[in-house]
Amino acid sequence: MRRSIATVSLSGVLADKLDAAAAAGFDGIEVFDNDLVASPLSPAEVAARCADLGLRVELFQPVRDVEGVAPSDFPAVVRRVARKLDVAAALGAPAVLLCSNVQPDAIDDPDLSAAQLATLGDLAAERGLVLAFEALAWGRHVHRVGQAWDIVQRAAHPAVTLAVDTFHMLSRGDGPEALEGVPGDRIGFLQVADAPLLDMDVLEWSRHHRCFPGQGTMDVSGVVDAVIRSGYDGPLSLEVFSDVVREAPAGETARDALRSLVFLEDELARLRPGGTPLAPAVPERADAAFLELPAGPATDDLLVRLGFTLAGWHRHKPVAWWRNGSADVLVNAAATEPALGIVASPVAQVAERAEALLWPSVAVSRTPGDSLLPGITSPAGVPVFVSAPAGEEDDWQRDFAAAPGRSPEGWVGLDHLGVAVPAGRLNEEVAFLRTLLGLEPAPLEEFIDPHGRIRSRAFRPAKGELRVVVNVAEVADAPRPTGVVQVAFGCTDLLAEVRRLRAAGVPLMAVPDNYYVDLEARLDLDAAFVATLREHGALYDRSAQGELLHAYTPVLPQGFCIELLERRGGYDGYGAANTHVRLAAQSPR
Amino acid sequence: MRRSIATVSLSGVLADKLDAAAAAGFDGIEVFDNDLVASPLSPAEVAARCADLGLRVELFQPVRDVEGVAPSDFPAVVRRVARKLDVAAALGAPAVLLCSNVQPDAIDDPDLSAAQLATLGDLAAERGLVLAFEALAWGRHVHRVGQAWDIVQRAAHPAVTLAVDTFHMLSRGDGPEALEGVPGDRIGFLQVADAPLLDMDVLEWSRHHRCFPGQGTMDVSGVVDAVIRSGYDGPLSLEVFSDVVREAPAGETARDALRSLVFLEDELARLRPGGTPLAPAVPERADAAFLELPAGPATDDLLVRLGFTLAGWHRHKPVAWWRNGSADVLVNAAATEPALGIVASPVAQVAERAEALLWPSVAVSRTPGDSLLPGITSPAGVPVFVSAPAGEEDDWQRDFAAAPGRSPEGWVGLDHLGVAVPAGRLNEEVAFLRTLLGLEPAPLEEFIDPHGRIRSRAFRPAKGELRVVVNVAEVADAPRPTGVVQVAFGCTDLLAEVRRLRAAGVPLMAVPDNYYVDLEARLDLDAAFVATLREHGALYDRSAQGELLHAYTPVLPQGFCIELLERRGGYDGYGAANTHVRLAAQSPR
Known part of the structure; x- marks a missing residue:
């Protein structure tokens, strides 16, 4: 599937956003209107830069308050939309997102909305564009995906399609079932976002607290799976904005974002019989193995006072193994910060999953005779080393020569x-x-x-x-x-x-x-x-x-x-x- | 009126909070239970320190989930409350705040709650204490002040009184009218907080976004006025917690807090016929007068390019007056940052109000022959100089010798x-x-x-x-x-x-x-x-x-x-x- 991200999901000015999306490996972008308006690059220059960067312009978004409008006001809407469609065409965007009307004077009449969308559909068709109509969760009258789909059906215009946005659906309580019966070729665009469950005004929730799939608690993969099962073959496009993302460097966000899409695609493959996951599965179980500390006399003294005794030495690295009952601490002369050892098996698959999900590795090379013990650095900077269970080939303890006289008495491990x-x-x-x-x-x-x-x-x-x-x-x-x-x-x-x-x-x-x-x-x-x-x-x-x-x-x-x-x-x-x-x-x- | 603040409204550990409250000039404090629990000071030591600092311990707070309890669970509540009342007595607090029950299994029965409060009232009376019962805005069943007052009336116990909290009332839409008919001697405590209007879960709103009176948009003075008119003669006690206050230095918060009480008391005096305000009234109107800039060749050059011409010199200070139409800029060789001049009259009363409200002054001394032009520094660090209107004695322009040939053409002023x-x-x-x-x-x-x-x-x-x-x-x-x-x-x-x-x-x-x-x-x-x-x-x-x-x-x-x-x-x-x-x-x- 094509991987896309909305420019509104990245900080900086438009040129920075394009660079960051391309550098992270995205296939395409959604151009956010305000980003373009504030940019010195003309639409044609943006299109050329995207072509140079290998990015498809997948969508121009959003155009607001275009349906449910009083008939006397509609000519102005037509004029406005025509101008925006010209911009989209100049950008080379095949699709334009229309949001449901949020104005206090919006008219609650699906037939009126449908007729108006059909008129706008003619404008789009003339320019070879497709409109994708989205039910904003805070739309004045149209705020559920079922309402938007009803209006798209009534419009019965080939250039008027449904836009699906996982946040807008799930924040309103609409899951995959809400898309039942919607054929994939009538879904013009799919926007993907996750969010933590919060009890607050949905507009504020959307503006400040969205996050990438896997970071929140919404059933994003369920909705995306339903869209793909319907036959949709457009891009998966991340539209995430939040206080965090607005302040984060665009490059970091783009990398997180791409990782979240890999994760999502992996999840999707697992939902489908015969699907091909992009990474090995998460380990079946995970346990704590050891704490590793940088070496230092104060640390040895602390461990002795805590009741740890020297349990062994690494066979060829400057690492001492201390033990208190079944609590294990390694003291590594080459380490500069504390690290966590875990047991998660098979070790090689965890390493492969980390690599597929783009997590930075510490070390994944095996010294002959040693356990594999791959290391992956968490975003907080904690190296996590992955070992096999005791006794297996990749058990970390096999790398150590045990000191004599070990006592099983003591602590029960790293809690x-x-x-x-x-x-x-x-x-x-x-x-x-x-x-x-x-x-x-x-x-x-x-x-x-x-x-x-x-x-x-x-x-x-x-x-x-x-x-x-x-x-x-x-x-x-x-x-x-x-x-x-x-x-x-x-x-x-x-x-x-x-x-x-x-x-x-x-x-x-x-x-x-x-x-x-x-x-x-x-x-x-x-x-x-x-x-x-x-x-x-x-x-x-x-x-x-x-x-x-x-x-x-x-x-x-x-x-x-x-x-x-x-x-x-x-x-x-x-x-x-x-x-x-x-x-x-x-x-x- | 006695001025009090809750320790939960100040950052730091308990000892820091007491010091800050005393240094700012408060008469008393509410001791927040968690602050005491985490403090190495015993209740008697806290009482002694407060005595040394000249602070009354006005309240111990809160004790939670004490009414609407299943009768089989009530003996444990009695035991728990008795222990907390002992702590309050050791602190020398005359009153203890009880919050309405928030537990999912709370029982919705005003008579049960009243009977249980009456039982607890006996415990309080034995110790010479008064209980003040508060309807938390997110209480399970009791969340409006009218419900709490109903229960207090049913309890009909001299040691069981009503606690009024402006935030809990106003966040639920209860204004001064909700207190009609409540006699002041049945109000055991008054907590005061303001907040901006926010559309969010009331518990989150309360925890993260309260502020001091005058900083938010609630009708705090209306509620406080109703309480005082009822005959309440206890302290005005600020209970404000927010993400901002938690991170701010306690000394700064305490100063802001005291200022907000002075403002509130001033407002209250104005609400009452024959009341004595604590400060002169806010000026009837306020206009922009001038911008003052630090001197520098780049600034003169900028002003010239902008179309300003030299309009005069201060009679005895190194200040040049530049003018473009009726836009005035002063360039002051003694200034280090931009300042704002405003017209607000009478000047001396604005200065007096600033002093009464504890705003730091820049300069309020008058050089003989000069206009008064007092300066007050805003919290953002902008000096604000106050002038009388043109032609009056304290008009700033009187201090300047005008250059010849001034043109009325040009800009229309500081917008x-x-x-x-x-x-x-x-x-x-x-x-x-x-x-x-x-x-x-x-x-x-x-x-x-x-x-x-x-x-x-x-x-x-x-x-x-x-x-x-x-x-x-x-x-x-x-x-x-x-x-x-x-x-x-x-x-x-x-x-x-x-x-x-x-x-x-x-x-x-x-x-x-x-x-x-x-x-x-x-x-x-x-x-x-x-x-x-x-x-x-x-x-x-x-x-x-x-x-x-x-x-x-x-x-x-x-x-x-x-x-x-x-x-x-x-x-x-x-x-x-x-x-x-x-x-x-x-x-x-």
């Missing part, structure tokens, strides 16, 4: 990683976790920080124990660090571990006494138990499924804090009720 | 000033223009910039010709300048002026040819007229009232662009339809 991203990279990090690894997001949570707020979203796979929590700090003081900001290990007896860590001189975050007064009031806990928690500086939470006891270090010189947590029963959260206390205690000033 | 503020200072700039000068805001407009978006709001007085447009640039590239970014002068023949400026070598902003193609299509203009506009690089707009022709320079080394505009008929806008073209043409990269 989760907290990763901070700048606000402008959040959508991309979400896409990385969802589209590459198949992790699913929990609802967005928001926490008050002493100097702003933290938006947070936890990710888990359908199967497996990998947990990643992505945070965005909207704070006013010195920019907060990004990348790995929290490393959480599981244990089976938090209180005993706290005593051990204290004895070993590990600094632990002070918890205010008021916290325990509140805890006792909120949860009606046994006074002796609260006294024990207080004595240990442990935080506590409870759900219908179980209990959580946890404790933190302050933010360490390594740039992250360490959390130790004991999950009792089926407790599956992260102690959100305690987050504001932690943020206040860890506040940088 | 408007564009002032850019950082996002975090927008509310304060709005308050400055509204509360000091009585300017009223037009609706918020948003424009797409090549690298983000510009939010813009125009201000005008009820009477007079002063126009100020306040912009916030949400852009990703290098921070945009703040302060005066646009200076717009009026003229009577834009096209002639463009020809003159071109001949004088003034750089004018290039307007793309596509703009004229679009203009012709949009507005069905005469082709010859469009050709003339194109030839002159003039922008055009039309409204039901009249027409606008305008042209811009690029952004000049002085940090602003100059706009020249010709208003025809009653055209009263700013050419918003053309703004995206200007932003693209002026884009810094």
Whole structure:
């Protein structure tokens, strides 16, 4: 399928947008009228530049408020549309998007709208153009795709077709079923956008919060699949605008955008029997394997105090393997930032999927005799290394010579990683976790920080124990660090571990006494138990499924804090009720 | 009246918040439970610190989900509330705020809620406390103030009173009339917040977009007046939280907050016959007087090319007066940034109002023989000098020795000033223009910039010709300048002026040819007229009232662009339809 993007989806002036779309590998573009109006390039110059760049001009858009118009006002509409069709023709665009009327005086009469579109269809046909009529979600009377299709049918004009836009449909609750019976050759254009579910005015939602497929929560592939099954053979064209995209460099956005189309096409192939996916499937399960840290004496000292012991050495790289029970930490003299090791299999297929989805690789070459262990860098800058399960050929542990005398006693592994991203990279990090690894997001949570707020979203796979929590700090003081900001290990007896860590001189975050007064009031806990928690500086939470006891270090010189947590029963959260206390205690000033 | 602020309205940790509230001059505070929970200070220590700072602890807040509870769950509520009342007593707070139940399983039964509140009232009475029950705007069943008052009446308990919150009331459409018949001694607490009108989920609106009175558009003074008329004699307490306030330094917020209370109290006094306002009234009318620029050879050269001639010299300061028709520009060797001169009378009263409202003054001392010309700095950093009308004692022109041979021909004056503020200072700039000068805001407009978006709001007085447009640039590239970014002068023949400026070598902003193609299509203009506009690089707009022709320079080394505009008929806008073209043409990269 041809891959297209609307110029309104990219920042900069028109010439920059064309360059960015071409550089990312798009086949075509939609030219947004305002971008052209503000550009010193004439339509013919834009057409020539697109030809030079190998871009097709797929659409000129939008022309507004052209139907449901009082008959006395319609001659002015005809005149206006004719001028815009001339522009489209000069651009070499085969199609022009018309939006449903949003004016307060629009007339609610499908036959009138149809007759007016048919008249405009004549103008389009004269110029060899096709009109695609779109139901804006906030159109005055026409705001559902079924209404637009009804009007297109009544117009019964070969040059008047339906425009499908996944955002406008899905934001109004119209799924694939709303397109049933629409033949593909009557769909003139398909615009694709995703969005998070938000409870707000749909116009504001559309203007500020759209995102690329795979970054939001809409059933984009379901609608696109229905359009393609109908026989539509035009481009898949991304029309995404948001506060984030407006500020992001056009080149980065275009790369994200192309990746989202590859993902979407891959999804579509999987929906169809006999379809050919563009990439191997997401791994069936994903688990945490290890944390890798840059080397340094402070790090070795910290690990010793935390109870880690040296478990081995990499056979030919400067990497030490430390272990506490089944929690594994690698200390790599060649690393410059923390990295995450995961188990996801088959390893080669994960690497291939990452490559197909255009995620930057760290290293995918295999040294003879070593495990494959490909590395992929997340948008937040966290290298993720992919290992096979223990005992298989690509198990990372096979690369290490084990030290003697290993003890199985200790912690139960890496529970989760907290990763901070700048606000402008959040959508991309979400896409990385969802589209590459198949992790699913929990609802967005928001926490008050002493100097702003933290938006947070936890990710888990359908199967497996990998947990990643992505945070965005909207704070006013010195920019907060990004990348790995929290490393959480599981244990089976938090209180005993706290005593051990204290004895070993590990600094632990002070918890205010008021916290325990509140805890006792909120949860009606046994006074002796609260006294024990207080004595240990442990935080506590409870759900219908179980209990959580946890404790933190302050933010360490390594740039992250360490959390130790004991999950009792089926407790599956992260102690959100305690987050504001932690943020206040860890506040940088 | 006692002036209070909720700790949740200030950033930082609890100790910082207390310091900021005291430093700004508040009489008291509401202690937000989460602030206490996260603080290392015990309730008794907080009480002692407040005493040291001269702050009364007016309220402890909130305790949630305490009524409409299944009877089997109520004993746990009683236990929880008792613990929280102990905390309130230790803090020395006389009152505790209870919010209406938001839980999905809340029971819709006013008698049950009343009986439960009465039980809790006994607990409060035992401790010498009063409960104030608030209808949260998003309460499950109780979300209107009338419902809360009904329940308080049914509870018929001296320690169970009504809490009034202007945001919760006004966001639900309840004005002063909703409090009719509520006696003041049954109102236990009054929380005050304003907000802009937004079409969004009320919980999100409340959490992210509240502001201080005078910064939003709600009828806060109407509700507060009704409460005071009822006989309420407790504090006016600001409970404002927003994304802006969370990131702003606590000291700045506290100062803004106190200023908003002074403004509110002044408004209240004016609503009451025989009331004593805290400040002189806003001036009856406001007009633009002059623009002041820092001295420099480039500025003199620019003024000459623009058609200004030297009109005089200040009698004893290094200030030159330049004039083009009735457009006046002062060039001040002692100035470091552009300033605005306005006519607003009586001058001394404007200065007194500024002082009463705590706006920082530039200079209010009168040199013998000079006009008063007090200066007040806007939050965006623009000094505003206030002059009397021409011919009066405090007319700024009296300080100048006029050069001979002045011509009345030329421009028609300063049409408007564009002032850019950082996002975090927008509310304060709005308050400055509204509360000091009585300017009223037009609706918020948003424009797409090549690298983000510009939010813009125009201000005008009820009477007079002063126009100020306040912009916030949400852009990703290098921070945009703040302060005066646009200076717009009026003229009577834009096209002639463009020809003159071109001949004088003034750089004018290039307007793309596509703009004229679009203009012709949009507005069905005469082709010859469009050709003339194109030839002159003039922008055009039309409204039901009249027409606008305008042209811009690029952004000049002085940090602003100059706009020249010709208003025809009653055209009263700013050419918003053309703004995206200007932003693209002026884009810094």
